[in-house]
Amino acid sequence: xxxxxxxxxxxxxxxxxxxxxxxxxxxxxxxxxxxxxxxxxxxxxxxxxxxxxxxxxxxxxxxxxxxxxxxxxxxxxxxxxxxxxxxxxxxxxxxxxxxxxxxxxxxxxxxxxxxxxxxxxxxxxxxxxxxxxxxxxxxxxxxxxxxxxxxxxxxxxxxxxxxxxxxxxxxxxxxxxxxxxxxxxxxxxxxxxxxxxxxxxxxxxxxxxxxxxxxxxxxxxx
Amino acid sequence: xxxxxxxxxxxxxxxxxxxxxxxxxxxxxxxxxxxxxxxxxxxxxxxxxxxxxxxxxxxxxxxxxxxxxxxxxxxxxxxxxxxxxxxxxxxxxxxxxxxxxxxxxxxxxxxxxxxxxxxxxxxxxxxxxxxxxxxxxxxxxxxxxxxxxxxxxxxxxxxxxxxxxxxxxxxxxxxxxxxxxxxxxxxxxxxxxxxxxxxxxxxxxxxxxxxxxxxxxxxxxx
Amino acid sequence: xxxxxxxxxxxxxxxxxxxxxxxxxxxxxxxxxxxxxxxxxxxxxxxxxxxxxxxxxxxxxxxxxxxxxxxxxxxxxxxxxxxxxxxxxxxxxxxxxxxxxxxxxxxxxxxxxxxxxxxxxxxxxxxxxxxxxxxxxxxxxxxxxxxxxxxxxxxxxxxxxxxxxxxxxxxxxxxxxxxxxxxxxxxxxxxxxxxxxxxxxxxxxxxxxxxxxxxxxxxxxx
Amino acid sequence: xxxxxxxxxxxxxxxxxxxxxxxxxxxxxxxxxxxxxxxxxxxxxxxxxxxxxxxxxxxxxxxxxxxxxxxxxxxxxxxxxxxxxxxxxxxxxxxxxxxxxxxxxxxxxxxxxxxxxxxxxxxxxxxxxxxxxxxxxxxxxxxxxxxxxxxxxxxxxxxxxxxxxxxxxxxxxxxxxxxxxxxxxxxxxxxxxxxxxxxxxxxxxxxxxxxxxxxxxxxxxx
DNA sequence: TATGAATGAGCATTCATTCAT
DNA sequence: AATGAATGAATGCTCATTCAT
Numbered sequence: 001x002x003x004x005x006x007x008x009x010x011x012x013x014x015x016x017x018x019x020x021x022x023x024x025x026x027x028x029x030x031x032x033x034x035x036x037x038x039x040x041x042x043x044x045x046x047x048x049x050x051x052x053x054x055x056x057x058x059x060x061x062x063x064x065x066x067x068x069x070x071x072x073x074x075x076x077x078x079x080x081x082x083x084x085x086x087x088x089x090x091x092x093x094x095x096x097x098x099x100x101x102x103x104x105x106x107x108x109x110x111x112x113x114x115x116x117x118x119x120x121x122x123x124x125x126x127x128x129x130x131x132x133x134x135x136x137x138x139x140x141x142x143x144x145x146x147x148x149x150x151x152x153x154x155x156x157x158x159x160x161x162x163x164x165x166x167x168x169x170x171x172x173x174x175x176x177x178x179x180x181x182x183x184x185x186x187x188x189x190x191x192x193x194x195x196x197x198x199x200x201x202x203x204x205x206x207x208x209x210x211x212x213x214x215x216x217x218x219x220x221x222x
Numbered sequence: 223x224x225x226x227x228x229x230x231x232x233x234x235x236x237x238x239x240x241x242x243x244x245x246x247x248x249x250x251x252x253x254x255x256x257x258x259x260x261x262x263x264x265x266x267x268x269x270x271x272x273x274x275x276x277x278x279x280x281x282x283x284x285x286x287x288x289x290x291x292x293x294x295x296x297x298x299x300x301x302x303x304x305x306x307x308x309x310x311x312x313x314x315x316x317x318x319x320x321x322x323x324x325x326x327x328x329x330x331x332x333x334x335x336x337x338x339x340x341x342x343x344x345x346x347x348x349x350x351x352x353x354x355x356x357x358x359x360x361x362x363x364x365x366x367x368x369x370x371x372x373x374x375x376x377x378x379x380x381x382x383x384x385x386x387x388x389x390x391x392x393x394x395x396x397x398x399x400x401x402x403x404x405x406x407x408x409x410x411x412x413x414x415x416x417x418x419x420x421x422x423x424x425x426x427x428x429x430x431x432x433x434x435x436x437x438x439x440x441x442x443x444x
Numbered sequence: 445x446x447x448x449x450x451x452x453x454x455x456x457x458x459x460x461x462x463x464x465x466x467x468x469x470x471x472x473x474x475x476x477x478x479x480x481x482x483x484x485x486x487x488x489x490x491x492x493x494x495x496x497x498x499x500x501x502x503x504x505x506x507x508x509x510x511x512x513x514x515x516x517x518x519x520x521x522x523x524x525x526x527x528x529x530x531x532x533x534x535x536x537x538x539x540x541x542x543x544x545x546x547x548x549x550x551x552x553x554x555x556x557x558x559x560x561x562x563x564x565x566x567x568x569x570x571x572x573x574x575x576x577x578x579x580x581x582x583x584x585x586x587x588x589x590x591x592x593x594x595x596x597x598x599x600x601x602x603x604x605x606x607x608x609x610x611x612x613x614x615x616x617x618x619x620x621x622x623x624x625x626x627x628x629x630x631x632x633x634x635x636x637x638x639x640x641x642x643x644x645x646x647x648x649x650x651x652x653x654x655x656x657x658x659x660x661x662x663x664x665x666x
Numbered sequence: 667x668x669x670x671x672x673x674x675x676x677x678x679x680x681x682x683x684x685x686x687x688x689x690x691x692x693x694x695x696x697x698x699x700x701x702x703x704x705x706x707x708x709x710x711x712x713x714x715x716x717x718x719x720x721x722x723x724x725x726x727x728x729x730x731x732x733x734x735x736x737x738x739x740x741x742x743x744x745x746x747x748x749x750x751x752x753x754x755x756x757x758x759x760x761x762x763x764x765x766x767x768x769x770x771x772x773x774x775x776x777x778x779x780x781x782x783x784x785x786x787x788x789x790x791x792x793x794x795x796x797x798x799x800x801x802x803x804x805x806x807x808x809x810x811x812x813x814x815x816x817x818x819x820x821x822x823x824x825x826x827x828x829x830x831x832x833x834x835x836x837x838x839x840x841x842x843x844x845x846x847x848x849x850x851x852x853x854x855x856x857x858x859x860x861x862x863x864x865x866x867x868x869x870x871x872x873x874x875x876x877x878x879x880x881x882x883x884x885x886x887x888x
Numbered sequence: 889t890a891t892g893a894a895t896g897a898g899c900a901t902t903c904a905t906t907c908a909t
Numbered sequence: 910a911a912t913g914a915a916t917g918a919a920t921g922c923t924c925a926t927t928c929a930t
Contacts (some may be wrong), residue, residue, distance in 0.1 A: 043921060160389075163389035188418070243911080276905085501907095566840055600844075601846055614829075631817070720902095
């Protein structure tokens with residue numbers, strides 16, 4: 001029943017069937033190698049794996065960084081979404097939080113490039129990756145107000161995720177489930193029955209155990 | 223002409239005075255740049271900074287990796303020692319643990335190469351680095367038996383350290399003290415008042431929140 | 445539905461309407477960018493600017509060089525024509541010559557591709573570009589017999605044009621009018637009051653100042 | 667008689683015999699290919715021709731541009747010097763000027779990279795190449811005050827050189843001596859017997875033959 | 889036939905490692 | 910033994926030309 005095709009259709013000869021296929025192949029291949037080897041991979045490897053020439057790859061992604069960012073954005077989104085879904089039908093707010101972490105750490109923490117870049121996404125506005133997760137966490141955090149220790153912020157949970165994500169990666173090869181225990185411990189520390197306030201958020205008067213002055217660290221010259 | 227070589231000859235031909243000095247200079251320089259820039263540094267930079275030629279550097283350390291390992295071994299040791307000392311005159315076992323973590327995270331967590339390689343030291347037998355810390359933690363762990371949640375192992379604490387170390391590094395630039403809160407939370411989760419057992423250590427029957435089957439992670443194809 | 449194709453079909457299948465339009469668009473676009481950026485431009489740029497696809501462009505001009513030559517041929521013609529017209533209503537033969545140079549240097553000397561390729565057109569029979577100018581100059585030369593120094597040939601004037609064209613381009617950015625003086629000087633050198641004969645045209649017995657043997661040049665090995 | 671070697675000698679283990687040889691080989695090879703093919707040559711070609719690896723080439727010249735500039739500087743200097751020497755024992759100031767141009771145009775005008783870059787050296791302070799020639803010309807210009815048309819500047823002569831250099835290059839393949847005539851003409855135009863003043867140096871009130879407004883040039887949109 | 893996506897050789901540059909001095 | 914010059918494979922990226930749709 002479609003009446004005369006909208007103008008745009010006439011102009012933009014839709015069919016980029018193969019182009020789309022290629023783009024997808026590139027992203028797929030990139031996702032794979034970035035997950036496995038991190039952002040240091042040779043672009044040629046991605047091209048080879050996706051079955052396209054260098055030119056094609058660079059037509060779709062003019063800079064390696066563009067491809068990396070595209071993949072990361074997508075994977076962060078997938079990650080956030082899968083973790084969100086895992087939390088959605090939990091019985092109670094606490095279970096939702098638990099399930100979220102579980103899924104998040106199970107799902108993507110072994111993605112080299114993601115873990116590599118999680119750090120950077122704190123500040124890089126191009127990579128809203130972390131924002132996706134922030135949003136999910138924020139909702140969980142709000143929903144868990146009563147069961148969460150007072151003063152715990154979304155950013156605390158986000159950082160916890162980053163932190164545990166690294167633990168997952170570290171132990172992935174030889175102690176694949178060891179992080180379960182760490183998650184357990186951390187979650188327990190987050191419960192409402194800990195009434196002791198957390199150190200100030202932007203502490204200038206730095207909290208330290210028994211006011212010990214930190215000393216003899218490395219890179220003091222900085 | 224040479225008369226019977228004196229005993230020393232049998233060993234190795236004494237003149238290692240400068241050789242030792244060189245080796246030390248190399249390691250010192252490497253320590254600095256590895257801490258600052260991670261293992262990606264150009265070997266030339268190390269040679270330049272230590273004032274020796276490339277040849278000398280490669281005589282002492284045939285592969286870049288050898289040098290890196292040497293430095294890491296040493297820095298891990300220093301790290302462990304400084305953290306140990308920080309804990310030694312604590313009032314009670316719990317304070318010792320607290321102080322240990324505090325010092326460890328304050329002191330070396332910004333050492334790029336260390337954090338980069340902490341992961342590897344789990345499995346790499348060449349790098350007993352982590353063992354040094356293990357030893358210290360083991361003692362603290364034993365001493366804190368009563369105040370520590372039952373079932374917490376040395377390895378748990380070690381992994382917690384790795385995990386928090388990453389958090390420190392991630393936030394170092396923009397939120398320098400944010401990890402304090404995470405440490406606080408984690409330590410609280412470690413206390414004896416949490417009587418719930420931790421998930422099994424080498425869980426084959428994997429613990430999971432409400433027996434959820436982990437799904438749709440990345441790199442399943444592996 | 446198409447009724448029997450009219451005669452034109454035998455010739456070539458009439459529909460060259462758009463083909464011609466395309467060809468024109470391509471040449472127009474190419475003219476612009478070649479003038480602005482020289483022959484190093486990316487062919488894509490030309491395609492984009494002319495609104496046709498790469499395929500179409502390459503259908504009309506199988507090699508980049510073909511397109512360049514077409515454009516140059518055309519621009520040389522336009523150039524020659526505009527310079528001819530500038531000379532046509534001069535008061536006397538000398539003024540005609542002067543006006544010609546003036547117009548030629550003002551008009552096209554900043555056309556990057558033209559200046560770039562002026563050299564080649566001496567020898568390349570495909571590019572009769574220079575011939576167009578030759579024709580014009582020849583007429584001017586003939587008309588100016590009396591006022592021109594004896595022995596000056598059309599080719600001399602042609603080469604002078606090439607030479608000054610380069611000067612125009614060189615100084616275009618920072619000393620836009622500096623070439624005026626050079627033109628003035630050269631024209632004065634062309635006047636009839638210089639009676640000294642010019643060096644032989646195809647001098648084997650090379651003219652040289654005081655028979656100095658040229659020495660130590662570059663590329664002697666060639 | 668040399669007393670104790672100066673300190674610097676002790677430190678800087680002089681012998682870079684092969685390094686010097688290599689550097690020379692590189693420059694020599696670069697000189698050759700730059701003269702023949704211009705600055706577009708592949709760096710590999712230079713490396714191959716000089717018999718060194720890429721790394722060696724880049725050790726001596728961290729950027730291609732560095733090598734190019736080094737070669738150009740050297741060749742400009744050689745060029746200026748050879749032209750200066752050619753002028754030095756001329757009988758009179760005018761002959762000096764003539765000989766200078768002769769030698770300059772005979773010597774290096776076929777050096778592709780030099781001609782390519784002559785233009786740029788007007789503005790690029792890194793390439794004092796042109797300055798060398800300027801200096802020589804300046805002296806000749808001063809010395810020829812009486813025989814040179816009044817108002818002729820060093821820059822006029824410099825531009826004439828650039829301009830004629832291009833003519834030499836253009837005709838090198840098919841009409842190798844044609845530029846002799848042009849030089850003759852130009853020099854005649856420079857003589858003192860032309861008393862008509864040259865157009866203003868920084869003419870705002872642009873000189874033009876019969877005040878013709880320049881029109882219909884290319885690149886008007888600029 | 890027109891389109892623009894695909895190709896891949898080619899280019900400047902880096903860096904771990906080897907080797908002549 | 911020490912030096913630092915030499916090596917060359919590898920990397921990110923470009924662009925004239927071809928080809929599937």
